[in-house]
Amino acid sequence: MPVYCITGTNRGLGLEFVRQLAQSSDNTIIAATRSLSSDLGDLKTVASPSTHILECDTSSVASIHSFVKAVSRTLGDDKKIDFLLNSAGVNLASSQSSLNLGPDEVQAQIAVNVIGPAKTVEFLLDAGLLSKDVRVLNMTSGLASMQLSSESKPRKCAGYSISKAALNMLTVHQSEDLKQHLPGAVVILMDPGWVKTRLGGAGAMLEPSESIGDVLGVLHNLGSEDNGSFFHHSGKKIPW
Template structure:
């Protein structure tokens, strides 16, 4: 009866993770959304048949929101005598996708780093400090091929510069987490995941991959992570992504 914690769950890839995981009534879900006042109709419909799904407010750009989320999660898990087995850091933003390195707006870059890098860093650290992560927890950080220096060179990428910078930062964070968490949780495995160009609001109308297909692939990889995969970078189809 595993416990999943999923961020950014009210739409896109996060919602699809919840949709697929909620189908198994044995799964306990801690479902984080940026605001409980958002449109949660789709999410509530997905979770309505799973009594162990808990929708909680979680704005990963806010330390206060993270602290409040951890406290709610602690209350839920202590009552069940459980810990988090899978932490899916899927919340993310891509602001001003047409910007390149010559017209970056500092406010936009800071916002993307706050959500895409510092959010997963602070949430993971806070859950660890509260003792809510299992000894062999799997941490999935949702990155992008745009965060790969090699792929950016190969594809001559010159847009989404702020987003790419933030995802490259998330990649480096994940490598550090893979090392640092091992000092506390000997069985932990941290994995980075490129979901592909997915047909979501963030991915845009020209995207190629259906959310269902992407998430099915990522869950297969997540559930198959081995000790030697700690700090590895995967594409949703299982291929390794170059740094």
């Protein structure tokens, strides 16, 4: 009976993760959302009886600390997290280029897209809440690929791309560092594709159900040889 912990579940891809995983009563789901006082109607609609909705603002280190304590109380002594899906993310001021980056927007994106996943893994590990063979999925973007970005014209979402490229490097480090504590751990990056969410926009090509269905297929078939890999939702590897 696997345990999934997912951030950013009140909408978008995080919500779709919960919708698909909640279809099996075998799955225990920790559904993290930025605020319990926000509109959680969609999340509560798709949640199963074994889904636990907890607050976690991934832009706040203090909130992540409180979240980990709540996870510990929720799981008790018998359960640990088998799949950690760092899905929360923001794309702010997408029209900004490298020539007019707003420092506040860049820092806000790094706080959520980089520091959030870093501290979530760190604090859950320190609390002894990750299983010995945990799978950690950090949600990134094709816009974080140096090679693909260099081949793309015009280039877009500079601040978002920069923050996700930083997430990619974080993941490279996590994939080695986490194994020093949990030898069976596998940490990967996932590009979900251009998905029809609030972040992806109306012009996106993929439905959330298709993207996340593919992502879960990859996730559930990871082996030790995949540690530190950068995947497209189709299962293909993406160039750095």
